[in-house]
Amino acid sequence: MARRAQPLTLAGIGAAGLVGALILGTAVAVLAEAGRGRLGPADWAALRFTVVQAGLSAALSVGLAIPVARALARRRFAGRGLLITLLGAPFILPVIVAVLGLLAVFGRSGWVSAGLQAVGLPPLSIYGLHGVVLAHVFFNLPLAVRLILHGWQAIPAERFRLAASLGFGPGDVARVLERPMLRSVVPGALLVVFLICTTSFAVALTLGGGPRATTVELAIYQAVRFEFDLGRAALLALVQIALTGAVALAALGAAVPDGMGAGLGRVVARWDADAPMARRVDAVWIGLGALFLLAPLLSVVLRGAPGLLDLPGAVWAAAGRSAVVALVSAALAVTMAFAVAVAVARLGRRSGRAVEATAMLGIAASPLVIGTGLFLLTFPAVDPVTLALPVTASVNAVMSLPFALRALIPAVAAAERNHGRLADSLGLVGWRRHWRATLPAIRRPLGFAAGLAAALSMGDLGVVALFADASSGTLPLALYRLMAAYRMDDAAAAALLLLAASLALFWVFDRGGRGHVEA
């Protein structure tokens, strides 16, 4: 693969470099402003809590995802494709919307508690570590299901056919086919969920139940916003990056699964799972998974629908701004991801991994520290308000880059593997090669990555809060402002709008990527 450096390869290295500079540079800028920081015992407690909750969340998300993914992998039913798409919704849901939805279901006066009280049992309390973990499982179960389901579908149909011809029962299929697959997919899925949960902020804030549930990101927030201890904030950000880096290194053997952008529509014919018991077990798992993931969404819809048409104009304007930011952010994310993916495919194994790892830093970064650092760096030169939307779009792009990369790196590598030599022989080089040969081959993961980036950006509140004022706010900010003005019904309607906009953005891109080819 040693070819001469091409512009796009350089662009990919450049993009990764920029991401690294943005994440580490802003932390250093904050640290420089502050002189030096010191971490106290509370910060170490926050680190401990972060690790515990992320570990539990990862274990539970992946543990529950296995039976759900198995059931989805081996059952064919009407609406299966729609269900899989909807099951993905929580992952792209704005945190505040999700928390409202979870409370409507699991809160003290939520549906579950109402049911418990009807039979004379005490209501649930979801505040505390278990609440944080519950919310994280809600967010990450869909991702874990997706990754593991992809693992299942990556087992060639022919193997199941072979297994059937050899008279394998379900146990034999599990031992010979499924467990080896899980051994290769599960560690990576655990790693991804763990990393996502380490930077949790809003969930811990609302459901944590008190200061004992303080995550590192939350400690950063308090250091920046309230105690104005920038040095501590920067140090905490570096600790967070070190933590995720260490975990990623420890799990180096575990290749992160590549299921992000792949089609999940295929159902492989299975002869080992026809027993009525297996059918029932699968039906229960699919039902429970769907209930757990969809009931909170349903509550958001029910609560928000009555006020939707009466929403003030400012909210619609904010929604428009959010959509623009989301589109720009998605364009930035996939452009960077494509350049990085090409660079990774072209470069040698070692430098390729380095570029990839740098570009993946976003998963561990603190948006608040990036925002503060950018603020400190740009403030002397420019009015931060004018930068609010561009900065939000860029930072959101960096934060969703890891997911875009997981979708695009394997796809670009596969495209090179499958058609690289053909393209070489036809003299297709440079942009024409990417336009004619690579892009069409990766259209589907590209659409998925763009949809994910747009949806994640739509719901993000992290950075914009630091820069924006009322006239340049995004939809999540408008939602908070409605809540601050006692307008909870409007806020509920705005939450529904946010949910619908996030899902619609994801759906449009993902659909566009699929084109006419049915899954």
Place this chain on the structure above:
Amino acid sequence: MRFPLIALACAPCFALPALAAEEEAQTLTVYTYDSFVSEWGPGPAVEEAFEAVCACDLNFVGVGDGAALLARVRLEGERTRADVVLGLDTNLTAEAAATGLFAQHEVLDVAWDLPVVWEDDMFVPYDWGYFAFVHEAAFDPPGDFRDLASSDASILIQDPRSSTPGLGLLLWVEAAYGEAAPEIWAELADNVVTVTKGWSEAYGLFLDGEADMVLSYTTSPAYHLIAEGDDSKRAAPFAEGHYMQIEVAGAVASSPNLPLAQSFLRFLATDPVQSVLPTTNWMYPAVTPEGGLPEGFETLIAPERALLYPAGQVPEIKAQALDTWLGALSR
């Protein structure tokens, strides 16, 4: 002695027309918290009223909440674009004054309708309220903190490290119980359902039925009564008295528009602003407007004792109270 002071204080009023003649499109930038500028807050009315008399362009910049506002100003330091910072409260003014960024206000002739004597020469109050636990009318509330701690009533509170009401509660317990505060917090811990980042989250959870009571203001029921015609919310009177929040504004010393900024501070105490605050910010006005308080405010509880630490003592008390709080709630 009194006359010259008044004349001095009033200088900006007389200077207004002259200013307008000199520079036509002078812009006054006011940093404030988000909810002040939202279309349901006082911001739009204040902007319209001030621009009608100042012949300037009033530009509100909404920056998170009160605590974030101070962080933002500190982050920007002397390079700040703000001429006025509006939305700090008495628990933050000592730290704000220590930054050295604020000028004296020169607004000395106003008869403040505050439960306490106003002596700060850097910050001007514009509205105030009492912190209180708000509950549904059907709920039978405890009568003080000891009552609350020994009951099984559930409460939603805010984190004192990220929210002004949260900090207010911390100081409330400290002011009411002093040495015994750690004991009160230790016993309150099992009543606390959760601790939220800001007021909005806690109040939203309360309205969704997540707890019996939420830390808010004595004026909160007025919103439901006046804006929604709903009289089902009450604030619980506590025998120890209620801690106060006085919201203030200050002019930035390095501002090139300092005279205009000071005239804005003065303007805040006048009827066009004070008359909109009760039903937009849902707080008591710092100067009762000519028409009195809006109908509905008379239904609110009136605490017998107003608790408030002098601004200068807050930082020290806060640091120690925060340790107590963290200790009690981290167990």
Place this chain on the structure above:
Amino acid sequence: MLRLEGVRIRLGDFALAADFALPAGALAAVLGPSGSGKSTLLGAVGGFLPVAQGRISWTGRDLTDLPPGARPVATIFQDNNLFPHMDAAANVALGLRPGGRLSAAERAAVDGALERVGLAGYAGRRPADLSGGQQSRVALARMLVQDRPLVTLDEPFAALGPALRAEMVALVRDLARDAGRTVLMVTHAPEDARRLGGLAIAVGDGRAAPPVPVAQLLDDPPPALRDYLGG
């Protein structure tokens, strides 16, 4: 005897009819143009495709509704005949039983089968370390240890060169004769059909014809097959 009575198989718009009997111990090549339904026929016999109408039986036992693993049929596919993460011996052992440790006798059977297909000494190799021909031999060795009288092969050697293919077909023929198996082998090469040296089933125009001696079919092919053979 394998018997297909009034069988119709439907795959979307495509339908294949079959009504014939194949005597036990026969070696039959299945010939026909691409897309004519050769693999469909084998899929139905193996239990991988449902039969819309009719009945498939082996020595009087109705197979029509049995799952693949319960049929007396060993199947060798075009590719993916081996599990890539298992070595040759483990792949062969799957033919004896899918789980658990092998007894000494069973291990001997596996080794014997590998030796019989010319792979003595290759037991520990994984599929990735074996050539295409060797992989086919492992699959044949597994077929040998399987206690299943009927063997279907779906163009198993299509990817091999002519000489190697000839060798493999000869091996299939010898193994099947020695073990008394009945063979249905799809191929698109007439010379493979001749080398198998038994019967031939022509598939075309939506129908699988009853088996006839291979020479007879190839020397006087029906119209559908004639075009395909280019004769």
